[in-house]
Amino acid sequence: MEESNVKKFQTNRLLFFGVLLFFLGLLVGLFIPLMANPRMGLTTHLEGVMNGILLVALGLIWAKIEVSAFWLKTAFWLSLYGSFANFIAVLIAAITGSGKMMPIAGGQEGSAFVEGIISFLLISLALAMLTVCIIVLSGIYRHMNLEHK
Template identity: 65%
Template sequence: MEKIGRKKWQSDRLLFLGVLLFLFGLLIGLFIPRMTNPRMGLSAHLEGLMNGMFLVILGLIWNRLVIKDSWLSYTFWLTLYGSFANFVVVTFAAITGAGKMMPIAGGKEGTPVVEGLISFLLITLALAMIFVCLVLLTGLYRYIKLRQETEDSPKMKAR
C-alpha cells in the first residue's frame, strides 16, 4: 500500500474506531449502577468518551503528520492499543471492584492475577500513549516546519 493510501486507510480507521469507542463509552454508562464499583464505572464511561474523541480528532489530523512509514504504523497500532486498553481495563476494574493502582476511583485490592492484569495494562497503555504523543508532536512539528519552508520559498513570495 502506498504511503498516501496507507495514511488514508489509517485515518479512516481512526475515525470509525473512535466513534465505536465513543459508543462503547455511552453504553457502559447505562450499566454504572450495576457495577461492583460504580465510581470506577463512571471512570470507564468517561474513558470511552474521551478516548473515542481522541481517536476521531487524531483521524482528522492524521494526514498532516510528517513521519516515516514505520513510525506511522507503530503510532497507529499503539494508539489503538492504548485507547481500547484504557477503556477495557477501567471497565474490568469497575466490574470486579479491583484496581489497587487506581485509588482515587475507589479501587480495592483484588486477587493477585486480577491486580497483575490491571497493573500490566495500565503500565503498558501509559507507556504506549506517551510514545504516541511524542511521535504526534514530532510529526506535527515537522508538518508546520515544512509548511513554513514552502510558504517562505521564492516562488511563494512572487505570488
C-alpha cells in the same frame, strides 16, 4: 500499499474505532449502577468517551503528521492499543471492584490475577500513549516546518 493510501486507511480506521469507543463509553454509562464499583464505572464511561474523541481527533489530523512509515504505523497501533487498553482496564476494575492502582476511583485490591491484568494494561497503555504523543508532536512539528519552507 503506497504511503497516501496507508494514511487514508489509517485515518478511516482511527475515525471508525474512535466512534466505536465513544459508543462503548456511552453504553457502559447505562450500566454504572450495576457495577461492583460504580465510581470506577463512571471512570470507564469517561475513559471510553474521551479516548474515542482522542482517536477521532487523531484521525482528523493524521494527514498532517510527517514521520516515516514505520513511526506512523507505530503511532497508529499504539494509539488503538492505548485507547482500548485504558477502557478495558478500567472496565475490568469496575466490574470486579479491583484496581488498587487507581485508589482515587475507589479501586480496592482484588485477586492477584485480576490486579496483574489491570496493572499490566495501565502501565503498558501509559507507555504507549506517551510514545504516541511524542511521535505525533514531532510529526506535526515537521509538518509545520515543511509548510513554511
